[in-house]
Amino acid sequence: MEDLVIKNAKILTMNKNSDILNNSWISVKGNLISGIGNMEAPKAKKMIDCNGKLVMPGLINVHTHASMNLLRGVADDLPLQEWLFNHIFPIENKFINKEFVYWGTKLAIAEMLLSGTTTFVDMYFEKNEAARACEDSGIRGIISWAALNLPTKENPDKIAKKSEDFINKWKKSSLVIPAVxxxxxxxxxxxxxxxxxxxxxxxxxxxxxxxxxxEKENKEHFKKHKKSPIKYLNDLNILSEKTLAAHCVHLDKKDIEIIKNKNVRVAYNPESNAKLASGIAPVRVLLENGVTVGIGTDGVASNNNLNLFEEMKFASLIQKANEMDATVLPAKKIVEMATIDGAKCLGLEKEIGSIEKGKKADLIVLDTKKPHMFPEYNTYSNIVYSANGSEVEIVIVNGKVLVENQKIISFDLNEVMKKCRDIVEKIRKFKEASSQK
Ligand SMILES: [Zn+2]
Structure with missing residues (x-):
């Protein structure tokens, strides 16, 4: 007996052949996809009848700062340096603690699950709390404890020890993958x-x-080190296929050559880069060079949401407009970037990113019967250009149903909202007091 069977589904597999299967079923045993077929569905403890709706791999957000969800809209329409140093850092300095990270991450997880994200890559502080939030909610998280020591001059050995303790604590988790x-x-x-x-x-x-x-980051780096950040990291022997480089907006030809040769993975965050007026990453050239590129939202303080459906559409459109070429980043490539290529960015392509027997059961069911999803001449096109995340009906991560009927069932969302409201009230008061100074 299978644990779960999803039947009468249209399945967008994102496998090597890009198979799209009609009237098919997926069975799940434990945390794995145990079978896919189109004959009679096997018996299971739980049956989900999709009635022709679409099942696809859960989306993968390759760059965010989840607990910053508590800073949504705290400062908008400002250039990055001013936004970061005058608005975000002062609030973070005062408010970051275990509570902030746990509840902020839970809020982010709720938003991500409800819009179809099943795996996210996070970077922030107090990461034991973010890891705990993943385990408590059931989402998959690649969690990195932010390390920085300029201008504070904190001891690198001390920071590394903290990262290592974090990695050792979580490396056996079935949902949390610790990173640096x-x-x-x-x-x-x-x-x-x-x-x-x-x-x-x-x-x-x-x-x-x-x-x-x-551009400012690059200019200042050139002044100090006489080379680009990518060349500098390469000369320090840091770059490899384990490097996940977020943004890569300002790259020269040599940088792209290095990224290609070192097999560096790139996290493309088009909305955050546009909102902070940082620029547009050279994604077409990166892809032409065979570089693996995934899609990220960055934190909501610069986005202002974690909706990967929205991000997919923008990811494609801004490149087309910028290059004045409508063939750039076609819909199918964009869906790959948000699923299987995202998995490749993390070295997890054998485990997640596509619907195949033996892979982890990270699946989403989309209600493709809504008016804005009809007609469906091309499934990829509808996902990228027509969907907005409101179609996500069921979300399964690691074999467990976390969202059903568009509602979170793995944790109490009301409790999360209440705790977050309390924290946000304190931030609001602090902001008001500082603006009166
Ligand atoms: Zn970021």
Missing amino acids: GPHSVYTCSEKLLKKMKEVSDKHSCIYHIHVSET
Whole structure:
């Protein structure tokens, strides 16, 4: 007897042949997909009849800062440096604690699950709380503890030890995959960047870092080091297939060559880059060079949501407009970037990112019977250009149903909203007091 069977489904597999299966079923045993077929469905403890609706792999958000959900809309329409140093950092300095991270992450998880994300890559502080939030809610998280020591000059060994303790604590979790998170070349000393690489090598985990997000970052880096951030990281022997480089908006030809040769994975965050007026990442050129690119939202403080359906559409449209070429980033490639390519960014392509027997059961069911999803001449096109996340009806992660009938069933959302409201009230008062100074 199977644990779960989803039947009468249209299945967008995202497998190597890009198979789309009509009138089919998927069976789940434990946390794995145990079978896919189109004959009579096997018996199961729980049956879900899709009635022709679409099942696809859960979406993968390759770059965010989940607990920043508590800072949604706290400061908008400002350039990155002013936004970060005058608005975000002062609030973070005062408010980041275990409670903030746990409840902020839970709020982010609720938003992600309800819009079809089943795996996210996170970077922030107090990460034991974020990891706990993943386990308590059932979502898959690649969690990195942000490491930075400029200008604070905190001891790199001390920071590395904290990261290592975190990795050791969570490495056996079935949902949390710990990673290292050196924040960027402008907030980490050379010694810290290298130290984190040692930790990443020792534990074979992702090296998650912001790279070349703004022109200013590059200019200042050139002034100080006479080379680009990518060239600098390469000369420090840091880059590898374990590197997940977020943004990569400002790259020159040599940078792209290095990224390609070192098999660096890129997290493309088009909405955040546009909102902060940082620019548009050269995704077409990266893809032409065979670089693996996934899609991220970045934190809501610069987005202002974690909706990957919205992000997919924008990811494609802004490139088309920028290049004045409608063939750039077609719908199918965008869906790949949000599923199987996202998994490749994390070295998890054998486990998640597509619907195949033996893979983890991370699945979403979309109500494709809604008016805005009809007609369906091309499934990829409808997902990228017509869907907005409101179609997500059922979400399954690691074989467990977390969302049913568009409602979270794995935890109490009302409790999360109440706790978050209390924290937000304090932030609001602090903001008001500081603006009166
Ligand atoms: Zn970021």
